[in-house]
Amino acid sequence: MTGSPAFPAVPDCPWFVVNDDHPDLARRLRARARAGELRRIAHGRYVPVDAFDRLRPEQRHHVLVRSLVDRIRPRFVVSHLSAAAVLGVPFLREWPRRVHLVRPQEDARTTSATFVVHADLSPEMPGIWRFRTDGLRVTNSERTAVDLAMTLPMLDGVVALDRLLRLGADGQRIRDGIERRSTRGRRRALRSLEFADPAADTPGESVARVRLDEYGAPTPVTQHRFQERGLPDIVVDLWLPELGVVIEFDGEVKYRDRAMRAGASAEDVVIAEKHREDRLRAFDEVRQVIRLGWSDLWNEAAFRGKLRRAHVPMRH
Structure with missing residues (x-):
């Protein structure tokens, strides 16, 4: 890699530094922390609680x-x-x-x-x-x-x-x-x-691939594209072509995050997903669609159960 990637922006959360050279400011910051307005994240470093809590962990x-x-x-x-x-x-x-x-x-x-x-x-x-x-x-x-x-x-x-x-x-x-x-x-x-696969689009998709490998299931194709003349392509997370099985990861963020919904309501997103899945199931080569959430990825019995119901073989 020769250049720098597009780095994520510095998160929108100010921080305040306790400086003993300015004791009045230090006392005010500590008082705000005692009042629950600020949170100490390191020695001498404070952030507004509301702004910090709105951020993702990373x-x-x-x-x-x-x-x-x-x-x-x-x-x-x-x-x-x-x-x-x-x-x-x-x-x-x-x-x-x-x-x-x-x-x-x-x-x-x-x-x-x-x-x-x-x-x-x-x-x-x-x-x-x-x-x-x-x-x-x-x-x-x-x-x-x-x-x-x-x-x-x-x-x-x-x-x-x-x-x-x-x-x-x-x-x-x-x-x-x-x-x-x-x-x-x-x-x-x-x-x-x-x-590792650079085509992987989400962490959930990455975890699903590792789980499939652990269970001895067939290796999926990542980000497979289904095409239909006159309609937008459908790109699925994981595709098992020899079985006709699509695996889609549903992170709740696309329903909860206003930015990811691009102005649509959560209900609109659900309806659009339903129409997309109906189109997907209409392809001759698609036999089953498995939908996964985070709870499935951390629950082996739940994930294996969905694979068994879709007749996906597992060696382990």
Whole structure:
């Protein structure tokens, strides 16, 4: 990857810094925090409760990172999950409460109440991006991908790698970076990279693919396009062509998020989805449509039950 991707905007949430050189301001901020108006997210860093709570989890971690730019030593670089938050890479578990950094060309690891500083395990892979607005330095897509693949379980690694590859990260550079690391975790990281697919459109779709692999189900085609003359194409999340089975992931965000509904009501979105599915089922090659939600992805019995009812074979 030669250039920088379109980074997500800094979340719309101000932060306030307690500065002991201005004791009156510090007292006011602490009083607002005691009153429940502000929340302390790190030592000396406060955010408005209402604005912060409206953010998605990855955006909250992004705000934490940005609020601490002035405390990150010049040689240190934001890395691992903290870099993921800045680059717009999803993570399905609880985001860390401390900011993760790497110290280039140093092999020592240190922690504090605010930071986790990782040893530089890839000194030959120094890729760094710097933001002009505040000088924040963050590991680039390939370096972030290597760090995440080496440290996360496969499911989480695939979710991250899917997004980073979709953003334009170079798969060969990621592979080279992984292969230069120590053997601990390398096999899992390479497996995650081999499994990753830049066509994956959502984290739910990524998790569904991993689950299908765990169950020994056939490998799906990602983002398959059904075409009908005179009508818009229908692109489905996952397609099992030999079985005639479509798998669609329904994240509730498209019904709840006004921006994603593009001005339509939730009811309009439901009706449009019904019409789309009716068209989809009318294709001769489509035998079954499986709809999944997050609860299915975390409930093995529920997911397997839907696959069995659609006569999808499973080896495990």
